């Protein structure tokens with residue numbers, strides 16, 4: 271019999287997963303899985319739970335939560351020799367990664383994707399011995415994602431981020447960096463940089479529109495120093511993906527990106543604080559196998 275371990279964050283999003291859990295378990299049982307659950311208790315707990323799932327030889331691990339929970343689970347699986355297949359049930363506030371995978375936000379439809387049993391190997395990123403599946407970055411604005419209090423996210427959802435973003439705008443300052451990417455180099459002041467594995471970033475779906483998740487390459491986006499009015503203008507253009515030809519933007523693909531700075535610059539990994547830079551970002555080609563809708567990589571699919 272196949273065995274699945276569901277690791278879920280009971281505080282994620284609007285706490286809907288706890289209510290759906292009995293139905294979810296029943297559906298896994300009916301599909302032939304022996305299933306057990308782990309409810310996370312604090313930061314880092316999902317990483318430990320994922321490592322234990324590997325030790326106990328589960329065939330499938332399901333991460334139910336927001337991007338933070340999925341990131342923690344990936345950190346528990348990435349270094350293991352035997353890596354179970356990974357399913358996602360997106361019940362967080364932003365769910366950028368699930369959007370990139372075309373996994374529906376409806377809990378039962380997300381369960382359908384896992385039980386349909388189609389999975390595919392996808393790239394993940396590593397930096398300073400930590401792993402990310404969606405995006406890494408640095409620059410004051412990337413700190414937005416963890417400055418929003420969890421209670422406010424539960425109440426307001428995505429709106430909480432926009433409000434906090436507006437509040438932070440006046441305090442945005444450029445940072446002097448040196449960025450090496452696949453043999454090329456950029457040196458100068460930047461507002462922020464992003465190293466992206468998917469095209470779904472911070473609720474913007476066209477920020478890194480060419481990102482593929484199984485090509486062994488990141489999309490690197492550098493936004494150079496500019497004033498606040500310019501920055502707002504670029505952000506508006508980015509909603510529709512019209513920011514890429516701007517002279518203040520560098521947008522390219524790279525498998526390795528090395529960021530050095532003498533100033534204090536925080537590293538953001540999938541929306542959570544990941545320590546301080548410098549760091550070297552390495553793309554791990556097709557390193558983890560994810561359940562996705564079977565037509566996810568067909569040219570017609572747009573989700």
Ligand SMILES: Nc1ncnc2c1ncn2[C@@H]1O[C@H](COP(=O)(O)OP(=O)(O)OP(=O)(O)O)[C@@H](O)[C@H]1O
Nearest residue numbers: 282283310311313335336337338339362363364365
């Ligand atoms: N029982 C818990 N109580 C409080 N925090 C927890 C608990 N379990 C996990 N966490 C922490 O909550 C963080 C954020 O959770 P998660 O990403 O699942 O949900 P979210 O914040 O609602 O959504 P998103 O990250 O998409 O905005 C996790 O990275 C984890 O460190």
